[in-house]
Amino acid sequence: MTNNLVYMNRAKPDDVLLYHNREGYLKAVRGGEQMGRVKLVRCFPYSLPDRLISIRSYEDNVEIALLAELDLLEEESRQAAVLELERSYIIPRIERIVSIRKKGSEWIWSVETDYGPSTLRMSILHEGIHELSDDRWIVTDDDQRRYELSGLERMDRNSREQWGKIS
Amino acid sequence: MARTPKQHKAIVEGEAAGAASALRQRLDGAWLKLSGDINEARQFESYRILFTDREVAVLNDRGQLQRRYPKGMIDEIEFRQALSGGALILMTRDGMREAGRFSAGHAEACAKAMPAISAWLDEPVPVPGFSPLLETSAPASGSGRDSGSQAEQEPASDARRRPGRACAVCGRRLLHRRTKCLRCSNKAKMFRRILAYASPHRKLMKASGILLLLSILLELLPTYLMKLLIDNFTLGGNPSTLLLLIGAMAGAHLAGTGLSMARSYIGLRFGGKLMGDIRKDAFASLMRLSLGFFDRRQVSQFIGRVQNDTEELKQFLTEGFIQILSQVLMAVGVLGLLFYLNAPLTWMILIPLPFLALGMLWLWPRVQVMWYSQWMGTMGVNNVIGETLQGIRVIKAFAQEKREKERFGKANDLLVKKMISMGNMWIGISPVFSLVIAAFGLLVWYMGGRHVLDGSMSLGSLTAYASYLVMFFGPLQFMGASLGMINRVMGSAERIFEIMDAPSDTPDRENASPLPAVQGEIRFEGVRYGYDKQRTVLKGIDLAIRPGEMVGLVGHSGAGKTTLINLVCRFYDPDDGRICLDGIDLRDIRQESLRSHIGVVLQETFLFDGTIAQNIAYGMKDATPERIIEAARIANAHSFICGFPEGYETRVGERGHRLSGGEKQRIAIARAVLLDPAILILDEATASVDTETEREIQEALARLIRGRTTIAIAHRLSTLRGADRLIVLDNGRIAETGTHDELYKSKGTYYRLVESQKQMTESPQEVG
Numbered sequence: 001m002t003n004n005l006v007y008m009n010r011a012k013p014d015d016v017l018l019y020h021n022r023e024g025y026l027k028a029v030r031g032g033e034q035m036g037r038v039k040l041v042r043c044f045p046y047s048l049p050d051r052l053i054s055i056r057s058y059e060d061n062v063e064i065a066l067l068a069e070l071d072l073l074e075e076e077s078r079q080a081a082v083l084e085l086e087r088s089y090i091i092p093r094i095e096r097i098v099s100i101r102k103k104g105s106e107w108i109w110s111v112e113t114d115y116g117p118s119t120l121r122m123s124i125l126h127e128g129i130h131e132l133s134d135d136r137w138i139v140t141d142d143d144q145r146r147y148e149l150s151g152l153e154r155m156d157r158n159s160r161e162q163w164g165k166i167s
Numbered sequence: 168m169a170r171t172p173k174q175h176k177a178i179v180e181g182e183a184a185g186a187a188s189a190l191r192q193r194l195d196g197a198w199l200k201l202s203g204d205i206n207e208a209r210q211f212e213s214y215r216i217l218f219t220d221r222e223v224a225v226l227n228d229r230g231q232l233q234r235r236y237p238k239g240m241i242d243e244i245e246f247r248q249a250l251s252g253g254a255l256i257l258m259t260r261d262g263m264r265e266a267g268r269f270s271a272g273h274a275e276a277c278a279k280a281m282p283a284i285s286a287w288l289d290e291p292v293p294v295p296g297f298s299p300l301l302e303t304s305a306p307a308s309g310s311g312r313d314s315g316s317q318a319e320q321e322p323a324s325d326a327r328r329r330p331g332r333a334c335a336v337c338g339r340r341l342l343h344r345r346t347k348c349l350r351c352s353n354k355a356k357m358f359r360r361i362l363a364y365a366s367p368h369r370k371l372m373k374a375s376g377i378l379l380l381l382s383i384l385l386e387l388l389p390t391y392l393m394k395l396l397i398d399n400f401t402l403g404g405n406p407s408t409l410l411l412l413i414g415a416m417a418g419a420h421l422a423g424t425g426l427s428m429a430r431s432y433i434g435l436r437f438g439g440k441l442m443g444d445i446r447k448d449a450f451a452s453l454m455r456l457s458l459g460f461f462d463r464r465q466v467s468q469f470i471g472r473v474q475n476d477t478e479e480l481k482q483f484l485t486e487g488f489i490q491i492l493s494q495v496l497m498a499v500g501v502l503g504l505l506f507y508l509n510a511p512l513t514w515m516i517l518i519p520l521p522f523l524a525l526g527m528l529w530l531w532p533r534v535q536v537m538w539y540s541q542w543m544g545t546m547g548v549n550n551v552i553g554e555t556l557q558g559i560r561v562i563k564a565f566a567q568e569k570r571e572k573e574r575f576g577k578a579n580d581l582l583v584k585k586m587i588s589m590g591n592m593w594i595g596i597s598p599v600f601s602l603v604i605a606a607f608g609l610l611v612w613y614m615g616g617r618h619v620l621d622g623s624m625s626l627g628s629l630t631a632y633a634s635y636l637v638m639f640f641g642p643l644q645f646m647g648a649s650l651g652m653i654n655r656v657m658g659s660a661e662r663i664f665e666i667m668d669a670p671s672d673t674p675d676r677e678n679a680s681p682l683p684a685v686q687g688e689i690r691f692e693g694v695r696y697g698y699d700k701q702r703t704v705l706k707g708i709d710l711a712i713r714p715g716e717m718v719g720l721v722g723h724s725g726a727g728k729t730t731l732i733n734l735v736c737r738f739y740d741p742d743d744g745r746i747c748l749d750g751i752d753l754r755d756i757r758q759e760s761l762r763s764h765i766g767v768v769l770q771e772t773f774l775f776d777g778t779i780a781q782n783i784a785y786g787m788k789d790a791t792p793e794r795i796i797e798a799a800r801i802a803n804a805h806s807f808i809c810g811f812p813e814g815y816e817t818r819v820g821e822r823g824h825r826l827s828g829g830e831k832q833r834i835a836i837a838r839a840v841l842l843d844p845a846i847l848i849l850d851e852a853t854a855s856v857d858t859e860t861e862r863e864i865q866e867a868l869a870r871l872i873r874g875r876t877t878i879a880i881a882h883r884l885s886t887l888r889g890a891d892r893l894i895v896l897d898n899g900r901i902a903e904t905g906t907h908d909e910l911y912k913s914k915g916t917y918y919r920l921v922e923s924q925k926q927m928t929e930s931p932q933e934v935g
Contacts, residue, residue, distance in 0.1 A: 024256060024263025041809045044780065044792055045250060046816050052792055054809045061810065066796070086209060090252035090270055116211040130818060132778070143272030146251040 016055065016065055018077040018084075026084045028055055028064060035064050040084050045091065046132050046148060053081070092118065093148045094139070097159040100166055107166075109139070113147065120147065125166060190235075193219040194226070199284070201277050203267030205252070216255065216267045218284065220293050223257065223266055236264060239292050246281050250812040253277060361660050364441055365484055371437045378430045379489060383496050385423040387504060390638070392416045394508075394631030401626050430489075438485035446477045449663055457672040458738040462698070472666060476659035483656040491649060494642035501639040508632045509624060512614055516607055516636065523603075523643065530596070537589050538654040544582035551575045597644075604640045611636055673740045673758070681760035685845040686749045687714035687876030689735060693744035696734060704730045706899040707744070714845075717877040719887030721917060722896035728880045731896070732848050735878065736765055748846075766839035766875075768868075770851035772831040779808055780815040782834055786842040794841060802837035803867040804830070829860035836867050847872060849879040861886075884921060893917065 017029040018038070028035040037058035042049055043066075053067040067073065070081055092113035099110045109120040120141035122128045128140045136150040152163055197217035203225075206212040213228040223241065225234040236257055243258035244266075253274035255266040269277055365372055396412045398404070450473055505513040555562060555571050562571055611633055618624035691710040697703040705727045712718050720728040733739055734746055737753050746753050753761060763786075774782045783798055784790040790798075795815060799805040807830055811817040819825055819834075826834070832852060839847065852868065865886065872889075881887050893910055895903040895917045902916045910917035 020263070022262050023258055041814060043796060043809065043814045044816055045812075045814055048792060052796060054805075054814075056809060061806065063806065063809065068793075087247060087254055087265075087268075088249045090205065090249050090268070092211075113211075115205065115209060118211055132816065143270065144251065145271040 016067065016077065017074065018055075018080045020080055020083070025058075026080060030064060038064060040081060040088065042085065042089060045089055046138055047136065049085075049089070053085070091138075091146050091148050093150070096155060097162040100162045106142075109141075111147070118147075120145070190224075190232075193221060194224055194232075197224075198287075199280055201255070201267065201280060202269075202273050203255075204270050204273050205268040207265065207268075209268075211270075214267070218287060225266060234264075234266075236266065237292075238288070241288060244281075244284050244288055246278050248274070248278070357657060357660050357664065360664065361480060361484065361656070362488075364445055364480075365437075367444070368437050368440060371433055375430060375433045375437065375489065376492075378426050378433070379493050380496065382423060382426040382430065383493060383500055385419050385426065386497065387500055387635075387638075388419045389416050390631050390634045391504070392419065393634070394625075394627035397627035397630055398625050399627075434485045434489070438481050441484050442477055442481035445480055445663065446473055449473045449477060449666055452667045452669070455671055456666075456669055458733075459672040459698075460669060469666070472662050476663050479656055479659035480663065483652070487649070487652050487656065490645070494645045498639060498642040501635050501642075504635050505632065505639065508628050508635070509615070509618070512611065512618075512632070515614070516611065519603070519607075527646070533592070535654050537585070537592065538658070541582070541585040541589055542655075542658060544578075544585040547578040548575070548582050551578045600640070600644050604637065604644075607636060607640070608633060673737055673754075675757055676754050679755050679757050681757045682748070682751070682764065685764045687845045688712065688747075688749050689846070689876060689878075690747045690750070691731075691744070692747070694734065694741045694746060695743035696730060696739060696741045698730075698739075703742075704899050705734070705741075708899075708901060710894065710901060710904075712876055712878065714876055715874055716892065717872055717879065717890045719890035719893045720878060720880045720896060721884065721887065721893050721920060722902075723920075726896040727899045728896055729850060732850060732878055732880065735846070735848065736767065737761055763842075764844050765846045765848060766842050766844035766871075767848045768832070768835050768839055768850070768852045772828075772835040774819045774826070774831055774834060776818070776820060778813075778816045778818055779811075779834060782819060783815075783837045783841055785838055790841055795837075798837040798841040799834075801840045801867060801870050802833045803863040804833035804837050807833075829864065832860075832864055833867060836864065836871060840871055845875060847875045847877040849877065849881075851880055851882060884924060895920075 015031050019027055019029075021027050025037045026039065028038040035055075035057065038055050039058050041054040041056055043052040043054055050070040051068065053070060054063050055065045055067060056063050067081075070078055070085075073081060092115040094111045094113050096112040097109065098112060098117075099108075101108055105123055107122045107125045109122070111118055111120065120139065121143075122139075122141050128142075130138045130140070132138060135152060136148070139147045139149050141147070149163075152160055155163075194217050197219045199218040201216040201218075203214050203216055204211055206214070214233065215226045215228075217224045217226060221238050223236045223238070224232060227233050236259060240259045240261070241257050242260065245256045245258070247254045247256055252268065252270045254268045255277055257264045257266050267277075392412055392415055396409070396416075399408050399412065453469060453473070502513070505516075551571075551574055555575070562568060612629075615624060615629040615632055619626055619629050689710075689712040691708045694705055694708040695703055696705045704725075708727075708731065720731060722728055730739075734741060735753075737758055740754065748756065748761070748764075766786075775785065779799075780792065780795050783795050787794075792815070796805060799808055799815075808815055808817070817825075819831075836852070849868065852864065869889065879887060879890065887893060888907060891906075892904060893907060894901055895910065895915070897916050903910055903913065905913070911921060
């Protein structure tokens with residue numbers, strides 16, 4: 001039986017231009033046509049942060065294009081997209097676990113991230129750790145801040161030991 | 168008057184100092200202070216954003232001014248929400264400026280303050296020269312400021328500890344009535360079956376057994392050494408023998424401790440493996456069982472069976488069984504030593520043993536009944552908890568919390584009563600045992616004392632004898648206490664084996680084979696079926712559905728529509744007749760293979776606790792993200808998924824409770840699209856959604872149906888307008904078949920259904 005899947009809205013990267021206007025709004029031009037203010041949505045913000053980005057009109061949330069990969073954009077557009085995505089997704093990546101300890105009813109993580117050192121406080125540990133795939137987790141603290149934890153094998157011994165205490 | 172350059176410089180410096188001082192005063196009296204924690208370089212850094220009457224200022228954590236935006240330069244202020252945070256954006260005359268960026272904990276305070284900030288921006292900038300102190304001390308105008316102040320006052324730590332997180336409910340789940348009576352089952356057979364689980368770990372068992380024997384010997388040794396020690400004192404020994412005996416006793420204790428550690432180590436490994444094996448078997452058996460098995464039972468009870476009953480069996484196999492064995496061996500060993508020390512006295516103390524045995528026999532059935540009754544009490548409590556949690560929405564909606572509390576209270580009281588009566592029995596028995604032991608102890612001291620006095624027995628032998636007697640009664644007492652444990656284990660074993668032994672209602676035939684490709688022709692030949700054999704639902708269905716045909720099933724409630732599709736999925740097998748797919752009896756096709764060709768979209772969509780992407784890809788684990796997105800597009804789900812901050816990686820929660828009915832439905836459609844099945848079954852797929860959502864779902868279904876054999880059930884007959892053929896079921900039989908127009912014209916059952924819907928909706932458009 002033939003597959004019913006029909007590929008739509010697959011944008012050719014060179015078709016789409018992205019830039020910030022003077023007011024700081026992200027705007028898009030597609031095939032020479034001005035598309036107005038847009039927003040960028042990561043379809044898979046954790047596992048594929050630079051792939052499958054939906055460019056949607058800001059006002060009515062209609063998809064203008066689906067970018068297969070950010071790197072395929074022309075450099076200036078890519079920079080504008082990165083800037084916009086950085087503003088829209090604040091997900092520090094844990095690079096080192098300094099300590100995980102329990103103090104009273106709270107779990108306190110001391111970590112180093114690509115945003116710098118940080119402390120996470122979690123009252124219910126198991127509810128804050130979600131496995132996305134093998135060796136990739138999202139850790140959400142009591143403030144609802146999300147941190148990406150991945151590549152434990154590449155981390156130092158202390159990080160692995162700290163993680164081993166709770167996993 | 169002309170000023171000298173020096174004077175000019177002094178004036179300028181004086182003005183600058185004055186301005187700085189005024190700014191400092193304004194900052195001190197800022198009406199709103201927000202905390203930011205991510206700097207422009209995208210690094211964590213604490214700083215404060217202060218709103219005075221004239222400006223927005225950013226100060227670092229040492230209080231130094233970093234940036235200042237005069238109010239007159241700001242046209243607009245916007246809070247841009249981000250996933251897990253946000254940013255405060257100022258539209259100034261020089262372009263866009265980011266005043267601060269926040270992670271989630273701080274972003275909330277900023278978002279809350281936005282109405283006050285907007286109100287502040289709308290106010291005119293105060294006239295220069297107006298006393299800043301006076302301005303800041305004046306109450307803030309506009310109601311918006313108040314909410315801003317609240318945002319300021321809310322410390323991050325309070326936000327962190329906001330309520331609404333219930334403690335995770337842990338504890339045992341439902342157990343339910345069993346099909347077999349505990350007292351009627353064959354205990355020996357079951358016991359052998361439990362032990363059979365230990366047979367793959369024979370080596371560990373043997374090692375454990377040898378260690379057990381050694382430790383029993385070591386346990387008996389110190390008492391005998393004590394006898395020698397006392398004799399050494401009383402019968403004139405020497406210091407070197409004393410030292411030797413003390414050394415031997417220390418050695419026995421040391422070796423005993425070592426053996427005990429080794430046994431615990433083996434027990435842990437052995438127990439863990441055993442529990443894993445039993446649990447795996449129990450779960451595999453559950454997966455093997457047909458839907459009919461679960462229809463007849465409360466499903467949550469199986470959590471308890473797989474977890475708690477397995478744990479009970481493991482406890483028995485690793486500890487209980489060994490303990491019983493060691494106590495028996497200990498009793499035999501002690502008895503031998505008692506005979507060795509004083510045979511006539513030992514014969515005497517054995518006299519009451521038959522009476523004790525009779526007592527045990529009398530006690531056994533009573534303990535059994537009491538354990539059973541206590542288990543029922545526990546089950547009652549678990550049932551109330553399980554049922555209440557499952558129906559929590561209804562309970563809350565009808566404000567029946569009090570009633571449920573009372574219901575739980577009753578079940579709980581009953582359990583407490585049972586536990587107390589069980590305890591009472593042991594309270595009565597244990598002291599009697601102790602009394603018997605004490606009486607025999609006194610008897611031994613009296614009789615033995617006389618032997619010591621007349622010189623036929625040494626003092627050491629008497630002391631050792633008395634100690635061994637206590638050791639002999641210990642195992643007997645343990646046997647009494649372990650009656651409860653044995654009963655519990657037997658109950659658990661029975662519940663586990665009940666699952667393992669339950670036959671599947673829909674077994675594959677021996678020669679069943681997988682079906683690689685499917686055309687999609689479905690044929691019913693004289694199919695009869697009833698969930699309850701006394702009440703037949705389908706009464707002789709003969710029907711042929713062509714490949715790629717869309718068939719709509721129509722009929723009153725209870726006419727047999729859902730039953731018909733349940734039979735196609737082989738959730739049940741017909742009592743009579745057969746169903747064929749491409750000419751092959753469904754029972755000759757491997758169930759797994761059959762179901763891989765069938766896509767199902769039901770009214771009640773079940774989503775697993777995972778991400779949206781994982782749920783869409785449920786039937787196809789290796790689907791690429793691109794295919795998942797395309798399936799979601801076809802199902803009209805892509806748009807709303809992109810509306811979630813975490814997109815396809817949004818967790819849907821248990822049973823998808825974080826999504827609306829229409830959203831869940833479209834995810835189920837996407838799941839079916841991705842599976843790309845030859846046969847599609849739609850059971851009231853649009854029943855519980857609003858008209859707009861229904862339109863979107865219908866659109867998605869129309870794309871999905873193309874080229875597939877489809878069987879659809881819908882109450883709203885309008886949704887079946889696109890069907891190639893309608894099958895009207897009435898009381899388990901096919902009443903009519905044909906297109907909408909043909910059936911409507913013939914003025915039969917279908918006509919009456921349409922007319923009755925017309926009257927209800929008063930809209931001919933809605934009824935086909």
